[in-house]
Amino acid sequence: QVQLVESGGGLVQAGGSLRLSCTASVSMFSINAIGWYRQAPGKQRDMVAQISGGGTTNYADSVKGRFTISKDNAKNTVYLQMNNLEPEDTAVYYCKATTGWRRNDYWGQGTQVTVSS
Numbered sequence: 101q102v103q104l105v106e107s108g109g110g111l112v113q114a115g116g117s118l119r120l121s122c123t124a125s126v127s128m129f130s131i132n133a134i135g136w137y138r139q140a141p142g143k144q145r146d147m148v149a150q151i152s153g154g155g156t157t158n159y160a161d162s163v164k165g166r167f168t169i170s171k172d173n174a175k176n177t178v179y180l181q182m183n184n185l186e187p188e189d190t191a192v193y194y195c196k197a198t199t200g201w202r203r204n205d206y207w208g209q210g211t212q213v214t215v216s217s
Contacts (some may be wrong), residue, residue, distance in 0.1 A: 102126050102206040104195045109211030116215070120180040122195030122208055128173040129153070132198045135169065136180045138191035138213075143195065149180060162188070177195055185215045 103125040112118055124131065135150030135158075149169035150158045156167055166185075171178040178195065195208035 101199050102131075102199060102204075104152075104197055104206060104208035104209040106193070106195050106211040109193060109213045111214045111216065113185055114185060114215055114217050116185050117181070117183045118185065118213060119182070120193055120195075120211060122178045122180075124176045124178075124197055126176065126199070128171060128176055128178075130199055132200070132203065134171065134178045134195065134197045136140070136178075137194045137196055138178075138189075139194070140191040143191075151178065182213070185213075187215045187217045189213060190215050 104122050106122045108118060108120040110118060123150055133150055133152045136148040137145050138148050139145040148160050149167055151169050151171055166183050168181040191213060192210040193213050194210045197206045
């Protein structure tokens, strides 16, 4: 069982920045991939950014050039640096980790990001 604790959400004006953090209860070396998803009201949950165990990153087209995902293996923590935020980025952001050969998925509780225009 993997527990994920997110933090860093909040209210920010358009053009501003936020950094989200997600700390896992297990070593990053036991996680195949970890990343961020978001869900706006009435919409499906979509991938925002993901980083593999080897450090390969993947981003949604809508956030490329604005968001950066990184991880600190020593702290079992993954970060999402979000710059030049837009009102369309408003959503609940969830951390997801995939582990093991069965590729089990674990989700955090979510953190609200609200961008005002």
